[in-house]
Amino acid sequence: MGEAIFVYGKSGSGKSRSLKNFGEDEIFLINVNGKRLPFQNKFKYVGRSSDYKVIIESLKNMPCKTAVIDDAGYIMTKLFMAGHSGGDQFKLYNNIADAMYTLVASIQELLPDDVNVYLTFHEERSDTGDSKLLTIGKLLDQKICLEGLVTIVLHCMVKNGKHIFVTNSDGNDIAKSPEGMFEEEIDNDLKMVDDTIRAFWK
Numbered sequence: 001m002g003e004a005i006f007v008y009g010k011s012g013s014g015k016s017r018s019l020k021n022f023g024e025d026e027i028f029l030i031n032v033n034g035k036r037l038p039f040q041n042k043f044k045y046v047g048r049s050s051d052y053k054v055i056i057e058s059l060k061n062m063p064c065k066t067a068v069i070d071d072a073g074y075i076m077t078k079l080f081m082a083g084h085s086g087g088d089q090f091k092l093y094n095n096i097a098d099a100m101y102t103l104v105a106s107i108q109e110l111l112p113d114d115v116n117v118y119l120t121f122h123e124e125r126s127d128t129g130d131s132k133l134l135t136i137g138k139l140l141d142q143k144i145c146l147e148g149l150v151t152i153v154l155h156c157m158v159k160n161g162k163h164i165f166v167t168n169s170d171g172n173d174i175a176k177s178p179e180g181m182f183e184e185e186i187d188n189d190l191k192m193v194d195d196t197i198r199a200f201w202k
Helices: 052-060 073-083 088-109 138-144 188-202
Strands: 003-009 028-031 045-047 067-072 116-125 130-134 151-161 164-168 185-187
Touching: 003 088, 003 164, 003 188, 028 052, 052 088, 073 088, 073 116, 088 138, 116 188, 185 188
Parallel strands: 003 116, 003 151, 028 045, 028 067, 067 116
Antiparallel strands: 116 130, 151 164, 164 185
């Protein structure tokens, strides 16, 4: 069973930045939007697709044990933009929900136990100020609850000028991780996170 891990936050909060300490051959980066990374390091294994079926097949054949899908939220956005101006809107939202659910389920069901896949998402604030994943459609929000499918959700934030991950919720966000795995706030370093997860679950 592969491990799907969510990393979410506002634009500029450090989601992509957190990759910079990985070695060039340590991750398989799936660049959904073709966006340049905010640092000079380059990675050896890089794919580009917003098609969840193509992404799943790429993950099944990836050359290392850690993958990052950056920004996974744009899988939803591109499906929405391709179909919102006409046709069956109910089917459109069903297709968006199917894509995200199938992607996470496939990571968990089809990949080996020692594979970690990090999916980055943008953040959305509710009217009451609560923080959640930015998704599209009530089916994902109310019926599926994507974060309920995974064990670890890291909340990217900038605090006192420093990029950090929040690892457990204060009641106003969806951050979570197993007890004893992390401190409440940790450095914005996905390489360190990956090493810690592997050591924790041996």
